[in-house]
Amino acid sequence: MRDYFDSYGVLVALIAVGGGIVGGGLAANRLLRPNRPTAEKLLTYECGVDPVGGGWAHSYVRYYVFAYLYVVFAVDAVFLFPWATVFSAPGYGATTLGEMFVFLAFLAVGLAYAGKKGVLSWV
Template sequence: MPDYLVVLAVVLAGVALVAAATGARRLLAPHDPTAAKVTTYESGVDPVGSGWEQGSVRYLVYTLLYVVFAVDAAYLFPWALVIRTELGAASLVEMAIFIGVIVVALLHVWRRGLLRWW
């Protein structure tokens, strides 16, 4: 039971620190909202229309492609550095499976025509 009390004390201390920081910000920070300050600002372009416009789903596809290749690089480079010294044939098979999954995903995206840039 004393272990749970320590966890409870740490959680309560965290909540108290967050509440103290929020309260200090409300007391010390200036608050002067004007129309220019509360207007939506995006990359130096004035907003047109409402803020609830539906965006293009294409950007999501590009984001997912980036994540696929970033994860691929994040696993492949460290693996390549230690393959000769510490890892054996099993690691080579596992990496071949991993790269195979990445290639299947890339072929699927290419087949659907999502890699056209024009």
């Protein structure tokens, strides 16, 4: 039973050493870096333009929908590349072809739905 808990001791020691290294690095950074805050340095950075107005900005939900559609089609590409390699393997051709057409049909239905709802228009 003692050997069992000794292995946890090694784990705790590794975590302590790792935390010490990270904490030591952060402490060294705080001690060695210059600290000269000015009013200009404390302003909010907006791509080189002086900030105007309050901190609240209105953003359209449509941009998030575009990002979501990009992620959907990026995942589609992730599935298409392995499919292309398995498709050439003997005995898997017809099965993988059918599965991929079902997958692409789901994507086409989703794209048609997004187009019908007007999500894909940039105006």
